[in-house]
Amino acid sequence: xxxxxxxxxxxxxxxxxxxxxxxxxxxxxxxxxxxxxxxxxxxxxxxxxxxxxxxxxxxxxxxxxxxxxxxxxxxxxxxxxxxxxxxxxxxxxxxxxxxxxxxxxxxxxxxxxxxxxxxxxxxxxxxxxxxxxxxxxxxxxxxxxxxxxxxxxxxxxxxxxxxxxxxxxxxxxxxx
Amino acid sequence: xxxxxxxxxxxxxxxxxxxxxxxxxxxxxxxxxxxxxxxxxxxxxxxxxxxxxxxxxxxxxxxxxxxxxxxxxxxxxxxxxxxxxxxxxxxxxxxxxxxxxxxxxxxxxxxxxxxxxxxxxxxxxxxxxxxxxxxxxxxxxxxxxxxxxxxxxxxxxxxxxxxxxxxxxxxxxxxxxxxxxxxxxxxxxxxxxxxxxxxxxxxxxxxxxxxxxxxxxxxxxxxxxxxxxxxxxxxxxxxxxxxxxxxxxxxxxxxxxxxxxxxxxxxxxxxxxxxxxxxxxxxxxxxxxxxxxxxxxxxxxxxxxxxxxxx
Numbered sequence: 001x002x003x004x005x006x007x008x009x010x011x012x013x014x015x016x017x018x019x020x021x022x023x024x025x026x027x028x029x030x031x032x033x034x035x036x037x038x039x040x041x042x043x044x045x046x047x048x049x050x051x052x053x054x055x056x057x058x059x060x061x062x063x064x065x066x067x068x069x070x071x072x073x074x075x076x077x078x079x080x081x082x083x084x085x086x087x088x089x090x091x092x093x094x095x096x097x098x099x100x101x102x103x104x105x106x107x108x109x110x111x112x113x114x115x116x117x118x119x120x121x122x123x124x125x126x127x128x129x130x131x132x133x134x135x136x137x138x139x140x141x142x143x144x145x146x147x148x149x150x151x152x153x154x155x156x157x158x159x160x161x162x163x164x165x166x167x168x169x170x171x172x173x174x175x176x
Numbered sequence: 177x178x179x180x181x182x183x184x185x186x187x188x189x190x191x192x193x194x195x196x197x198x199x200x201x202x203x204x205x206x207x208x209x210x211x212x213x214x215x216x217x218x219x220x221x222x223x224x225x226x227x228x229x230x231x232x233x234x235x236x237x238x239x240x241x242x243x244x245x246x247x248x249x250x251x252x253x254x255x256x257x258x259x260x261x262x263x264x265x266x267x268x269x270x271x272x273x274x275x276x277x278x279x280x281x282x283x284x285x286x287x288x289x290x291x292x293x294x295x296x297x298x299x300x301x302x303x304x305x306x307x308x309x310x311x312x313x314x315x316x317x318x319x320x321x322x323x324x325x326x327x328x329x330x331x332x333x334x335x336x337x338x339x340x341x342x343x344x345x346x347x348x349x350x351x352x353x354x355x356x357x358x359x360x361x362x363x364x365x366x367x368x369x370x371x372x373x374x375x376x377x378x379x380x381x382x383x384x385x386x387x388x389x390x391x392x393x394x395x396x397x398x399x400x401x402x403x404x405x406x407x408x409x410x411x412x413x414x415x416x417x418x419x420x421x422x423x424x425x426x427x428x429x430x431x432x433x434x435x436x437x438x439x440x441x442x443x444x445x446x447x448x449x450x451x452x453x454x455x456x457x458x459x460x461x462x463x464x465x466x467x468x469x470x471x472x473x474x475x476x477x478x479x480x481x482x483x484x485x486x487x
Contacts, residue, residue, distance in 0.1 A: 025228075060227065060231075061224075065220030065221045065223065066224045068221075148217075158203065159206040159207070159209050160213075176202075176206035176209075176210075
């Protein structure tokens, strides 16, 4: 287990890449190489993901808003062209899907310490508040975007906002 | 509940007034707030995108400045190289000036090039002329030109005949030229009283003797292709005769219809103007060439000589 490497599912990398290309926020040979090298059904070292993320971060003075949008775009594609519609019917279902890191663990595997978790810890559907605790190696702004995009995708919610200003690892969600 | 739905209820089809519920207002409130939030996210996204664009422009500016600097260094180097190469080109010596009328058009395609001509004083007091076209253009060809000049300067002091001189230079140069994947066409002409002796390795030569054009035999090899012997030919060259030597920069230039200017066209023009001054013949040839082909495509050398008439 000690030598086990953290791996990311190819579909997630391709989703990230597809979102970047759709939004025209990255370009060039490096990105095109990623597109040809990564298979959606394969598993790849976390370093490939980090490399891709760095490519985006290097291009922007402040990439926070960009990464939020990337996360949203990824989940839009996941819902409309991936398995999303078969897994969730309503925006709040996306939060339930995160219970026990279920959604997260389908796209990453490796030592628990490195992989971390992405877990729904609190939810009040009536008031429209929820909390997700994240210790993943991924960018938190992108994760905010993932939650916003995943919850807005079914189209039943009028308002979704996610903040992590109090604690970077605590994602506070408001939805209506 | 959409805003449209609310407004439609203002004119209900039946009885009863429009009575939106608190739920309707709450739904509308969150819808508005959702739109505002979406707008905020869009603004933040485009702000970052614009900053990225501005960063990219800054980077482009930096790169442009670096390119400009590098271009400046290269241009300065090429200007120096051009001056050096020009200084390697010869001027007529006294004896040649006494015996020959002379006109030359020599223009490299770039700052430096591979066309090269030279006048030589032979070891027994005669004189000779060489015209060379080194394959390719630019700095590499210019370096080979300097190398060949040194070889010919050495050979002219060792041998008497064009054949021996060219064979010596070829034997000394073939290894080097093959290594650097270059070769050179040549015309080497030795003036010998009322005759000229020449060796022609792919160059172009025309002699107009008593208004009769004679083409140089050019079946010998270029310099630098292989170790071999060369043929030497003799032609009459008396007072009033014209000698024209040129590289393929003129004759292989193409017009918009991909037609070559051609050896035939240049030779015909020279023969038709053979009774004029050499500078006038040169002007006529270059004028006709420029009308045919507006853009220079290769290094060009055209030399016209006439044996002066003794008055």
